[in-house]
């Protein structure tokens with residue numbers, strides 16, 4: 001088989017001439033193709049069958065121990081002009097990058113099959129969707145792309161249709177596992193040519209090119225040119241007892257519980273009152289202004305590639321329930337019965353993520369994590385009980401609110417509402433998280449991660465903020481922007497807020513602000529709920545905690561704004577003046593508030 005589209009055939013031929021595969025397979029996405037690939041991988045040891053009684057059609061893949069996560073230091077944005085990539089990216093000149101990586105691709109597929117994977121990011125009939133073709137020599141990548149994207153014949157038909165109208169209408173992604181050598185591993189992006197080249201890793205975002213490489217890095221570049229936004233956001237629908245549904249898009253850096261929030265189950269008192277939550281997406285959101293002035297969003301993905309450890313009955317029962325059939329697990333541990341296991345689940349592991357026997361000490365614990373901390377599940381979005389009936393709508397869902405958040409032990413209140421769009425963009429630009437013990441390096445250090453896009457924005461952050469600001473047009477009916485922090489701690493070092501399902505209490509205030517039904521108090525940093533504005537029915541929050549969660553520490557905020565100012569300045573002259581003005585406006589409000597709290601006569 002090959003394609004009706006000559007440019008596509010030519011590219012596949014060129015790649016084959018350089019990588020020299022033994023055979024070429026064009027993926028049609030069919031059940032029979034998938035069965036044959038699974039068969040092949042079971043034989044080669046790439047997959048291990050899990051307990052078919054408890055987990056039918058579930059498989060375990062163990063990656064190379066040196067290949068277990070995205071590699072940001074080996075990820076490059078290759079634009080002609082270095083400043084177009086910006087200080088937020090690693091940069092290489094396109095000619096140098098092609099030369100470097102093409103040398104590694106030469107002969108890299110010898111003895112292997114070259115798979116051509118046509119895929120569509122977004123509902124197949126959606127005008128907001130965009131297509132790509134990934135060439136890979138990894139059958140594991142094919143199996144994952146089949147779950148994570150709309151892959152196969154229908155995508156190819158769309159690519160051919162669009163390709164006949166316009167040259168260069170699909171993203172070209174070339175991937176080879178190469179030698180799996182970290183010293184010969186690169187993930188290169190050429191946004192000006194809608195091209196990705198990735199070699200030396202078979203893992204997640206390095207290899208499933210539809211996800212971070214296409215749907216965020218390349219798409220963010222495309223979106224700027226075409227007037228939309230490609231964001232690292234979940235999309236969730238909240239249905240109130242009247243039956244109205246409000247959609248919220250939310251950006252959090254990793255390790256802040258994005259998948260959990262996307263699949264939140266309302267607390268008992270809310271369920272009894274008739275509240276429901278719907279999952280549209282857990283990682284990526286593409287938003288486009290429509291004729292009604294609102295931003296409409298699709299989830300470009302068709303599945304979840306979620307972190308397994310910590311996923312439990314308490315943190316995310318919806319996720320747990322969708323994982324007992326038709327799922328691929330990567331680097332999890334195994335029980336003696338051949339069930340997948342990770343830290344946070346009941347029971348005990350027998351084999352760790354590398355297949356080694358787990359030795360338990362006298363108290364029944366293993367010496368280190370049995371599942372890799374970044375072990376994953378890949379599963380179709382449809383298997384989630386809260387999967388939204390509107391997730392496949394071609395025009396997407398209308399977004400009422402955008403929420404930014406991070407992990408901050410101090411200072412950042414439970415929630416605040418930005419005064420307007422410009423203030424909201426500043427809140428997103430300034431957001432960040434304190435590092436946790438899960439990451440290497442010092443714990444508790446604040447890392448700014450604007451809009452949670454630091455590893456994923458395909459161009460200069462200063463230009464990206466300017467692009468965000470362009471949406472503020474007179475006819476626009478933009479979402480309101482909020483910032484949340486589930487992770488504030490009290491003086492006793494304990495979390496002040498229970499989190500998980502109770503986060504709906506904050507989301508209820510957020511949608512109430514959007515519909516004009518909820519009150520707030522104005523402060524220099526934005527509008528905060530007064531204690532009476534949050535619904536705390538059925539929640540036993542000890543006295544003083546809510547006040548602490550909603551406290552605005554003016555002195556602390558003055559220092560925070562000074563640090564935000566330094567961060568904005570680090571992007572140099574491209575930083576939009578409107579954002580700098582907004583920063584000055586709030587700094588002045590804070591200074592004024594501070595002087596009002598000083599007793600008369602103090603210098």
Ligand code: OXD
Nearest residue numbers: 070204205254283305
């Ligand atoms: C992810 C990430 O895997 O953001 O989604 O790192």
Ligand code: MN
Nearest residue numbers: 232254283284
């Ligand atoms: Mn992500």
